[in-house]
Amino acid sequence: MKYTHYIKRKIGNAILKYDFLYDVLHIFYKKLSKYSIFSLYEYSVNANAIIKMIDASESFNYYSQATTKELYEIWSYSKTENRKCSKQYIALLRNVTVRSDTDGIFCDGYYLTDKILFDRKGFEEHFPRGGIVKNDKCIIINRNKKGEKIPQAISLVKMWSYNYFHFVFEGMSRLGEIDKLEEYKSWPILIDECVKKDQRNVEIINILNRNHREIIWVKEGECIEVAKLLQPPTLSWGIWDVEKAVKNAWGYMIDIKAGQYLRNTILENYVPSNYYNCVFVARGNNNRLINEPELISFFEKNGFYIFCPDKIKSFQEELDCFATANCIVSCAGGASTNFIFCKETVDIYCLLPFEFRCDNPQDITNSIGVVSHMIDGKIVANGGMLMKSTFEISLEKCQMIVDKCYEKGYLS
Numbered sequence: 001m002k003y004t005h006y007i008k009r010k011i012g013n014a015i016l017k018y019d020f021l022y023d024v025l026h027i028f029y030k031k032l033s034k035y036s037i038f039s040l041y042e043y044s045v046n047a048n049a050i051i052k053m054i055d056a057s058e059s060f061n062y063y064s065q066a067t068t069k070e071l072y073e074i075w076s077y078s079k080t081e082n083r084k085c086s087k088q089y090i091a092l093l094r095n096v097t098v099r100s101d102t103d104g105i106f107c108d109g110y111y112l113t114d115k116i117l118f119d120r121k122g123f124e125e126h127f128p129r130g131g132i133v134k135n136d137k138c139i140i141i142n143r144n145k146k147g148e149k150i151p152q153a154i155s156l157v158k159m160w161s162y163n164y165f166h167f168v169f170e171g172m173s174r175l176g177e178i179d180k181l182e183e184y185k186s187w188p189i190l191i192d193e194c195v196k197k198d199q200r201n202v203e204i205i206n207i208l209n210r211n212h213r214e215i216i217w218v219k220e221g222e223c224i225e226v227a228k229l230l231q232p233p234t235l236s237w238g239i240w241d242v243e244k245a246v247k248n249a250w251g252y253m254i255d256i257k258a259g260q261y262l263r264n265t266i267l268e269n270y271v272p273s274n275y276y277n278c279v280f281v282a283r284g285n286n287n288r289l290i291n292e293p294e295l296i297s298f299f300e301k302n303g304f305y306i307f308c309p310d311k312i313k314s315f316q317e318e319l320d321c322f323a324t325a326n327c328i329v330s331c332a333g334g335a336s337t338n339f340i341f342c343k344e345t346v347d348i349y350c351l352l353p354f355e356f357r358c359d360n361p362q363d364i365t366n367s368i369g370v371v372s373h374m375i376d377g378k379i380v381a382n383g384g385m386l387m388k389s390t391f392e393i394s395l396e397k398c399q400m401i402v403d404k405c406y407e408k409g410y411l412s
Contacts, residue, residue, distance in 0.1 A: 034139045035111040040104070040231070043112050044091040054088040054177060054233050055255075058117070063366060065249035065357045066374075072354045073374050085253055086114035088233040090177060096229050099140075100192050100218040102128045103159045105231065111138050114234060122240025128159065149225040150216065154178055154189045154232065157218055161192035164334040167201055169258055169364075172208050174232035176261035179211065184230055188214035203315035207266050236363075242385045245358045252363055259367025263340045267323065274320045277410050280304045281321075281330035284311070289331045289351060290380055291392040298395055299329065302402045303411045309335050326410045329375075329401060332386065336361035340368055347408070348372040349401050351393050353379050356386040375401070 044050050064079040066072040097106035104113035115123040127133045131140035156174060160166040171191070178184060189209070195201040196217070205215065218224060235258040239245040280299040286292055300306055307321045322328065322338040325346060330336060332352040339348060339361060348365060350372045357374070365372045377391040405411045 032139060033106075034137065035106065035109060037116060037133065037136050037138055038110045038112055039117055040091070040112040040114045041087055041089065041117070043107070043110060044089070044093070044231075047093070049091045049093050050089050051092050052090040052177075052181070054090070056087055056089075058084060058087060060085045060237065060253045060255075062250075062253055063362055065251070065360060065362075066354075067249075069354045069376060072357065072376055083250065083253060084118040085237040086117050086234055088177075088235065088255070090181070090233055091231045093226075093229045093231055095225075095227060097223050097225050098153075098155050098157050098190055098218065098229065099128070099223045100157060100220055101159055101161060101194070102157065104128075105155075105229070106223075111140070115240075118237065119239050119241055121244070122238075122242075125242075126159070126240045149227055150188075151226075152187050152228040152230075153216060153224075153226050154184065154187050154213070154230045155226075156189055156191050156232065158192065162194045162197070164198065164200065165337045167192075167195050167198075168204065168262065168337050169236050169252075169254060170238075171195075172204060173235050173258035173262050175208055176257070176265070177235075178230065178232050185211045186213070187230060188216050190216050190218055190224065190226075193217040193219050200312075200315045200318060204266070208262075210265070239358075246356065246385065249358050251358045251360050254363035254367060256367045259340050259364060263368060266319075267341060270319055270323065272320050272324050273316055275324045276305050276321055277325065278304045278327040278405050279307050279321050279325045279329070281328065281335045282306055282308045283331055283333065283335075284308050286390075288333070288386070288390060289377075289393065290390045292331075294395070295393060295398060298398055299402075302405075304329070326408070327401075327405050329398075332356075332359045332361060336364055339364045339370070339372070342368065342370060344369055346370060347404070347410075349375050351375050351377055352386070353377040353389075353391045355379060355382070356389065359386045 059082040061080050062083045064081050093105060093107060099106065103115060104111045113123065124133050127138065128140060131138055156171045158166060158171045161171055235255040237253040239250050280296065282292060282296055283289060296306055312318050318338060319341055322341045327347045328342065329349045330351065332350055342348065348370060350361060352360060352374060354376045360374065362372060375393060375397050377393045380390045380392055383389040
């Protein structure tokens with residue numbers, strides 16, 4: 001697999017370097033396309049396409065991470081630092097192409113994205129599948145292209161939409177600003193079809209789609225041409241340059257508008273079906289927290305409800321666990337998305353080794369005015385990033401959490 005990837009990259013780099021190679025190959029393989037990489041914002045300015053500027057600043061007031069292990073578990077995130085991000089704006093683009101599982105827009109021979117403005121290396125390392133990027137050029141294989149052009153649409157298509165966190169915070173959170181524009185209330189929405197595999201996502205779409213817009217599902221690898229595309233603002237920024245993120249302990253930057261919109265809209269008509277005091281969120285596998293079975297047994301014996309996201313039957317059940325609980329213990333990961341539904345008085349304990357504090361979900365909890373307590377873990381296998389590593393949490397630290405719950409009257 002690695003050898004095949006190496007060959008493809010070598011061929012791709014040669015095509016990008018020598019124009020005649022692309023011209024020859026394109027004659028026989030029409031699905032191969034070459035683009036110049038350009039900022040979506042700069043293109044929109046030149047095309048007079050920006051219809052609303054929400055925030056013209058290019059910096060984000062980010063809560064700094066603890067710098068030492070000694071501070072990690074008692075850090076209050078009171079210190080902030082300015083980090084570079086992109087402007088927040090809504091653009092009305094004409095005659096463009098939207099591709100599934102892709103953040104960028106294809107238009108006039110350009111691949112348009114603002115990712116290059118603050119995370120160039122990360123953008124290149126995580127370029128869409130079937131594509132290769134070098135300097136300011138890229139090639140990509142556009143499969144399953146639809147022949148009919150859609151007259152108008154709003155794009156919520158995103159890279160990694162299959163992931164609960166990326167779909168909710170990077171995709172659906174952007175709909176709030178669009179809903180403020182009355183003249184576009186009837187426009188359909190483009191969403192990656194892969195999100196339908198998770199019933200939670202379908203229920204979230206139904207709740208947030210308050211204007212009952214038509215949903216146009218974009219299949220994997222599919223390209224859709226749109227005559228008029230409304231491009232929502234970016235409200236969260238992740239550093240895909242993993243080495244840089246880990247070194248600087250830079251986590252996701254999430255604008256408070258995103259968290260508040262999701263929380264307020266989803267909870268507006270929510271009525272609990274069940275109530276929970278203390279909840280332990282189980283990943284359901286040992287590919288990250290390797291002693292999870294031991295922790296499940298420990299917390300269950302101490303009166304915690306064990307919540308398994310993979311086994312729930314409805315989004316209502318998930319909301320009940322997070323919106324009613326007084327204490328939540330969870331490994332850092334996609335389930336942290338649900339922290340935005342918690343009570344403001346909740347105690348959240350996030351299990352995460354100090355070395356991977358860039359994955360701390362602090363921006364999620366900050367959006368509802370809650371500070372998550374970090375519980376340091378011992379790394380067993382270090383893969384350079386959280387999703388490729390394993391760690392364990394000591395029972396002594398878990399006992400400290402249980403003692404706090406007894407002290408506050410959550411357990412008796």
